[in-house]
Amino acid sequence: MGKPSLAGLALLVATCTILVGTAFGGGSSFNDEFELTWGDQRAKIFSGGQLLSLSLDKVSGSGFRSKREYLFGRIDMQLKLVAGNSAGTVTAYYLSSQGPTHDEIDFEFLGNLSGDPYILHTNVFTQGKGNREQQFYLWFDPTRNFHTYSIVWKAEHIIFLVDNIPIRVFKNAESLGVPFPKSQPMRIYSSLWNADDWATRGGLVKTDWSKAPFTAYYRNFQATHLSSSPSTSSSSFSNGDWQSSELDPNGRRRLRWVQKYFMVYNYCADSKRFPQGAPVECKGSRF
Ligand SMILES: *[C@@H]1O[C@H](CO)[C@@H](O)[C@H](O)[C@H]1NC(C)=O
Numbered sequence: 001m002g003k004p005s006l007a008g009l010a011l012l013v014a015t016c017t018i019l020v021g022t023a024f025g026g027g028s029s030f031n032d033e034f035e036l037t038w039g040d041q042r043a044k045i046f047s048g049g050q051l052l053s054l055s056l057d058k059v060s061g062s063g064f065r066s067k068r069e070y071l072f073g074r075i076d077m078q079l080k081l082v083a084g085n086s087a088g089t090v091t092a093y094y095l096s097s098q099g100p101t102h103d104e105i106d107f108e109f110l111g112n113l114s115g116d117p118y119i120l121h122t123n124v125f126t127q128g129k130g131n132r133e134q135q136f137y138l139w140f141d142p143t144r145n146f147h148t149y150s151i152v153w154k155a156e157h158i159i160f161l162v163d164n165i166p167i168r169v170f171k172n173a174e175s176l177g178v179p180f181p182k183s184q185p186m187r188i189y190s191s192l193w194n195a196d197d198w199a200t201r202g203g204l205v206k207t208d209w210s211k212a213p214f215t216a217y218y219r220n221f222q223a224t225h226l227s228s229s230p231s232t233s234s235s236s237f238s239n240g241d242w243q244s245s246e247l248d249p250n251g252r253r254r255l256r257w258v259q260k261y262f263m264v265y266n267y268c269a270d271s272k273r274f275p276q277g278a279p280v281e282c283k284g285s286r287f
Helices: 007-019 241-244 248-262
Strands: 032-036 045-046 051-056 060-064 073-080 087-095 104-110 121-123 133-134 145-153 157-162 165-171 189-193 214-224 263-266
Touching: 032 045, 051 060, 051 189, 073 087, 087 145, 104 157, 104 214, 104 248, 121 165, 165 248, 189 214, 248 263
Parallel strands: none
Antiparallel strands: 032 060, 045 051, 051 214, 060 189, 073 145, 073 214, 087 104, 087 189, 104 121, 121 133, 133 263, 145 157, 157 165
16 A cells, blocks of 8 residues: 555545534424424424423423434533423433433433522433432523533543533543443433422422423524544543543633532532442542
8 A cells, every 4th residue: 555645635634524514403493303202282393493392280291302313423402491480390401322221411400499599410321320410500590591501422521511611521431441422322302300309409399380381492403423533542531631632721711610619419529429439430530
């Protein structure tokens, strides 16, 4: 084999750029990208496919899922959560594969009494195992306006973002023996249901059904395929500068800000739960 020609190289670069930048679903209709899966008329697509709503009443919640499956990518969605007294309700928005060893990347919004803060609960399941909860308050009222909740899923890491501010990074720690989601394609799911046995103040505050139906709104879904680059392998985790490959200094600063002022719970810091020491993927995860 001879040396690759300059033209060949240029073509390769161009092809990679196209692959990395392929947007699918951007600005398209909810009718094209999603199907309503349960709750009958409680789940609705309207405004010509530009808006979707889920609602919950005493009889049932509701949900939808994506028609497509994704393997790596950036998924953005704008949500406006149940307003008023939303105590006891949970709006889940997540990526998941199927089967007993499924992978899952979760946002769950735990409602609250009027004026009391929602909790944004996050988790990552790999090979069927979760127990990696981190919870946050938000720096705004998520029921007043739409805000963007994003998942960046690459072979090197998963980043959770709120209005483009990183709130959590789950690194690929396969080199330490922790499975990472990288081969099972996932669908996007969302549902609104009653979880008043645990959601609000640990189950102390119950759902007030006189306020039903409870409704959450969705718009501006966008999915961008990110091909994972083989050059940044998980080995960068161990050499200490893995951080630089996932967030720029500004991103790291914002992540630290969120973790310092808005984090409610971090499994990595729960020494009661893990008396033997934090799970291995927690190593180096404090910013
Ligand atoms: C609800 O409000 C209470 C009181 O401010 C707070 O302790 C709790 O963390 C809030 N969120 C949830 C989901 O319970």
